[in-house]
Each structure stands twice: as C-alpha cells, then as structure tokens.
Amino acid sequence: MKLPDHSLVRRLALGLAILAILATALWWFGRPKPIPVVFAEVGRGKVESTIANTRAGTVEACQRTKLSTILGGRIEMLAVKEGDRVKKGQLLMKLWNDDQQAQGKLAQAQAEVARRRVGEACTLAANAEREAGRQTALRVRGFVSISKEEAARADAQSRRAGCDTAKADVVQAEAHVRVTRVEQGRTVLYAPFAGTVAKIVGEVGEYSTPSPPGVPTPPAIDLIDDSCLYVKAPMDEVDAPKIQAGQPVRISLDALPKQSFPGRVKRVAPYVSAVEKQSRTVDIEAVFDRPEEAGKLLVGYSADVEVILVVRDNVVRVPTPALFEGGKVLVARADGTLEERKIKTGLANWEYTEVLEGLAPGERVVTSLEREGVKAGVHVVADGKIPPAGK
Numbered sequence: 001m002k003l004p005d006h007s008l009v010r011r012l013a014l015g016l017a018i019l020a021i022l023a024t025a026l027w028w029f030g031r032p033k034p035i036p037v038v039f040a041e042v043g044r045g046k047v048e049s050t051i052a053n054t055r056a057g058t059v060e061a062c063q064r065t066k067l068s069t070i071l072g073g074r075i076e077m078l079a080v081k082e083g084d085r086v087k088k089g090q091l092l093m094k095l096w097n098d099d100q101q102a103q104g105k106l107a108q109a110q111a112e113v114a115r116r117r118v119g120e121a122c123t124l125a126a127n128a129e130r131e132a133g134r135q136t137a138l139r140v141r142g143f144v145s146i147s148k149e150e151a152a153r154a155d156a157q158s159r160r161a162g163c164d165t166a167k168a169d170v171v172q173a174e175a176h177v178r179v180t181r182v183e184q185g186r187t188v189l190y191a192p193f194a195g196t197v198a199k200i201v202g203e204v205g206e207y208s209t210p211s212p213p214g215v216p217t218p219p220a221i222d223l224i225d226d227s228c229l230y231v232k233a234p235m236d237e238v239d240a241p242k243i244q245a246g247q248p249v250r251i252s253l254d255a256l257p258k259q260s261f262p263g264r265v266k267r268v269a270p271y272v273s274a275v276e277k278q279s280r281t282v283d284i285e286a287v288f289d290r291p292e293e294a295g296k297l298l299v300g301y302s303a304d305v306e307v308i309l310v311v312r313d314n315v316v317r318v319p320t321p322a323l324f325e326g327g328k329v330l331v332a333r334a335d336g337t338l339e340e341r342k343i344k345t346g347l348a349n350w351e352y353t354e355v356l357e358g359l360a361p362g363e364r365v366v367t368s369l370e371r372e373g374v375k376a377g378v379h380v381v382a383d384g385k386i387p388p389a390g391k
Contacts, residue, residue: 036383038368039332040319043361047317047347047354049310050250051242054281057233059253059301061226063193066219068210069095070186075204080221082200086191092221093200095187095208104180111173114166121166125159132156195225198299224299229291230266233305234281237272243307244268249286250306253294262289265307312347316355322365323353330366330376331359338366340376 073095080092135152138144199222202208208220231251235243245267250260267285274280286305288294322329327345330338343358359365366374368383 034336034379034381035371035373037366037371037374037380039364039382040322040367042316042318042355042359042363042365044314045317045352046311046313047315047352048308048312048349049347050306050308050349051235051239052306053233053284053304054236054279055234056254056302057231057305059229059297059299059303060232060285061195061224061299062228062230063195063225064299065192065223067092067189067192067221067223068217068219069093069189069208070210071095072207072209073097073187075202075206075208078200078202078204080197080200082197084197086195086197086223088191088194090191092189092191092197092223093208094189097184097187100180100184100187104177104184107173107177107180111170111177114169114173118163118166118170121159122163125156125163128152128156128159189221191223193223193225194227195223198222198224226297226299229288229297229299231263231286231303231305232283233286233303234273234283235305235307237280237282239307240268240272240282242309243282243284248308250308251286251288251294252304252306253297254302255298256294260306261294263287263305264289310347312354315346316359316361317352318343318355318359318365319367320348320350320353321367321369324369329359330369330374332364332366332380336379336381338374338376338378338380 075093076096077094078092079090079094080086086092132149132152132155135144135149139146139149201218201220209217243265245265247265249263249265251263252260263286265284266287269283272280272282284305284307318329323345326342328340328342331341333339341358344356346354346356348354366380368374374380
C-alpha cells in the first residue's frame with residue numbers, strides 16, 4: 001500500500017490554516033463595532049418628590065415703595081442720590097413751598113395773638129367774678145341793692161364767656177397751624193422705612209408730578225428695604241393644592257450657578273393668576289433659611305424654587321434619564337450586550353427615580369438613550385468613567 005505524500009498533507013494543512021485565518025480576519029473586520037454609551041451604576045441614596053416653578057421667579061424685597069409727593073411742584077431739593085442708604089424718617093426730597101411756609105408763619109403768629117388774648121380775657125373774667133362776690137356780700141349786709149349785685153354778676157358771666165371764647169380761638173388757631181403743616185407735608189418726602197434708594201426720577205428745578213392710582217406716572221423715588229428678601233415664583237395651578245406654607249424648598253439663582261440654598265414656603269397666593277397666552281399659575285413666596293449663605297443679592301434677580309414634597313433616604317435609585325417609555329431600562333450584561341428590563345418605580349424627580357423592584361445596587365444602566373442604535377441586544381462599550389453607586 002502506497003503511503004500519502006507528506007508534502008501534499010503539509011500543503012493541505014497550510015491551505016486550511018490560511019483559509020481559517022482569512023475567515024477569522026473577515027469576521028473580525030466585518031463584525032459590528034460596539035456602540036459607546038454612558039453608564040450609571042445603580043446605588044442607594046436619597047430620592048425626593050418635588051415640583052418646580054413654571055416660569056422664572058424673582059427676588060423681591062419684603063418692603064419696597066415707590067414714593068411721590070401728594071402735590072405736584074418744582075423740585076427744590078434732593079437730599080439723597082441713587083444708591084444711598086437712608087434711615088427711617090430721613091428727608092428724601094422737597095418741592096418749592098415758600099407760599100405754604102409763609103402761611104404757616106402767619107398761622108403761628110395768629111395762634112400766639114390768640115393765646116395772649118386768653119390771658120387778657122381770663123384775667124378780666126377772674127376780676128369780675130371777685131367783684132361779683134363782693135357785691136353779693138354787700139347786698140347781704142344791706143349796703144347795695146339787688147340790681148347792683150345782679151349787674152356785677154352779669155358782668156362776671158359775660159367776661160367768663162369772653163375768656164372761654166378766647167380759649168376756643170386758641171384751639172382754632174392751633175388747628176390752623178396744623179393744617180398748614182399738613183399742607184407743607186404734601187410737598188416733602190420722608191423715608192417710611194430704612195432702606196436703599198434704588199431710583200430717582202427728576203432733578204432739582206424740574207417739575208415733579210404725583211402718581212395717582214391707575215395712572216402710570218413714574219414715581220419720584222423708588223425705595224427698597226434689601227435687608228429682607230424673598231423669592232416670588234409662579235407654580236402651575238395643577239400643583240398648587242400640594243403646596244402649603246412651611247414646606248421646605250431649594251432656591252437656585254441664575255446669578256449663582258451650580259448653587260442652591262435651603263428655604264421654606266412663606267405664603268401661597270389665595271387666587272390663580274391668568275396671564276394672556278400663558279398657563280394659569282399660583283404665585284408662592286419662599287424665604288431663605290440662612291440668607292447670609294446667599295451673600296449680597298440684588299432685588300430683581302431671577303430665581304427658581306423647587307418645593308420638596310416627600311423625601312426618602314437610603315433607597316435603591318436609578319438616574320431618571322435612564323428610564324424610557326413603560327418604566328424600562330437598558331442593563332449591561334457581563335458579555336457587553338444590553339438587556340431591556342422593566343422595573344417598578346416609586347418617588348421620582350428630574351435627577352433620580354426610586355427603584356422598588358427590578359434592579360439591584362451595582363448593576364449598570366444606560367443613561368445615553370438618545371444615541372443612535374442603542375437598544376437591547378447590541379454590543380456596547382463604556383463612554384467615559386462610570387459614576388460610583390449612590391453618587
């Protein structure tokens with residue numbers, strides 16, 4: 001029997017090896033590339049149920065008043081400038097009122113004359129009453145007639161009435177003095193509380209016009225008490241029944257990015273605001289628990305308020321962006337493929353969702369669901385560092 005040629009066997013083995021290498025290379029270069037995705041590790045931590053304002057809120061002052069004189073007139077003196085801090089009762093602005101000051105001096109002079117007349121009239125009245133008393137004593141002893149006694153008594157009564165009239169004239173004159181002071185008060189502005197002058201409309205020599213209700217006339221002075229601030233924010237009318245005074249909140253400010261400050265709900269408006277072309281909202285007022293942490297805030301800053309309804313600590317949680325329709329997530333298998341899994345959820349907010357069933361701490365879920373091709377069964381690779389569990 002003839003044995004096979006060894007060189008032929010080697011050539012066949014080499015050919016098969018080359019074919020295997022080519023097949024492997026074709027498979028390697030033709031295989032689908034893993035899709036880079038962002039993972040998050042399931043962990044334990046705090047989950048809150050919150051609601052936030054529908055539009056940007058505003059930092060407001062607890063006291064703010066836009067002052068105008070009651071009467072119009074030419075500005076004679078501006079005692080402050082914009083940005084000045086003032087005390088309660090400090091003079092802010094004065095209009096020309098020389099005519100009223102003259103009327104006041106006249107009223108004071110008339111009051112002084114009336115007071116002096118009281119002294120004269122009442123002295124005469126007292127003297128006449130003493131004389132009437134003497135005439136009565138003489139009449140009892142028979143030295144004077146009854147008619148003379150009656151005349152003395154009538155004179156005393158008349159002079160007492162004159163005294164009382166003079167006193168009434170003093171009261172009237174003093175009332176006139178007070179009236180002139182009130183009239184002068186219509187041309188000056190005093191600070192009703194301590195604060196900062198935000199804006200002044202008008203210069204010395206210009207005419208200042210009062211601001212009657214319903215007329216959009218700029219106020220003369222805008223005064224702000226910036227020692228007490230709060231945030232006013234509109235909440236959707238659907239969420240309004242869930243909000244009560246005293247509930248904790250988180251306040252964030254555009255001027256201080258990546259920071260939030262604890263606070264509480266101070267007031268919930270008792271009515272719904274209906275603004276044209278906007279949803280119906282209910283305004284709430286929130287105050288800072290520790291205002292000093294926010295530093296120097298300016299009235300008018302835009303702010304957001306997140307009302308915290310319920311808090312649960314140390315629960316299994318998953319980043320909310322990892323959830324898609326139907327309460328499902330994509331979980332990474334050990335072989336690098338994705339598995340679709342339905343989970344049971346509890347509390348949720350924009351950041352985290354509580355997991356009641358379906359996931360365990362340490363598992364990895366995909367948070368970049370918006371990337372093309374990300375679905376169950378595909379091979380994936382981590383794109384970036386995976387955040388630790390519970391962070």
